[in-house]
Amino acid sequence: MIDTASVPAPTAKSKEPTLTPDALHALILQSLDDDQAQEVVTIPLEGKSNIADHMVVASGRSSRQVASMAQKLAERIKKVGRHARIEGLPSADWVLIDAEDVIVHLFRPEVRSFYNLERMWAFGDAPEVASQ
Numbered sequence: 001m002i003d004t005a006s007v008p009a010p011t012a013k014s015k016e017p018t019l020t021p022d023a024l025h026a027l028i029l030q031s032l033d034d035d036q037a038q039e040v041v042t043i044p045l046e047g048k049s050n051i052a053d054h055m056v057v058a059s060g061r062s063s064r065q066v067a068s069m070a071q072k073l074a075e076r077i078k079k080v081g082r083h084a085r086i087e088g089l090p091s092a093d094w095v096l097i098d099a100e101d102v103i104v105h106l107f108r109p110e111v112r113s114f115y116n117l118e119r120m121w122a123f124g125d126a127p128e129v130a131s132q
Contacts, residue, residue, distance in 0.1 A: 018081040021046075021053040021101035028102055031076050032058050035069040037106070043121050052103045057117055059109050066106045067092035073104065 019027065025042070032040050037058040046053040060066035070086055077084040077099050088095040093111045097104040105117060 024077070024080075024082060024099060025054045025056070025102050027076060027080065028056055028073060028099065028104060031073045032056070032069065032104075035065075035072060037069055038109070039112075041118055043118070052098075052101055054102045055117075055121070056102060056104045057107070057112070058104070059107050059112050061109075063092040063108055066095055066108055070095040070097055070106050073097060 029040065029042070037060060040056065040058040043055040043057070044053070045051065045055055058069075060069055067089060070089060070092070074084040074086055074097060077097075082099055085098045086095060087098075093108050094115070095106040097106070107115070
């Protein structure tokens, strides 16, 4: 588990992120685990896409849980000096969190199965999908 208290806060002089992409990815996975996310899958994008180094897809049992996970995750990301932009929070059927080096998709199970993002990334020369 990454202890966010041990991560130095960004200073006014420093605009560099305080976590590496892999450490940010670990923080996100830990946060989702703490919030009981279901079916967490990581899709490694480094060297395959310039949008991010990792894509994480996870489910919540309800819109309320998806919204709660998204809000807590965004707060944890910001606490370590990173930016997190959120889309889809009002309905919380599908919430996208763009944490720059890691893109997170949180779904209600029915919506996740409908869009099936993992399948889209499993074709061609796309990276392999790794379950957590």
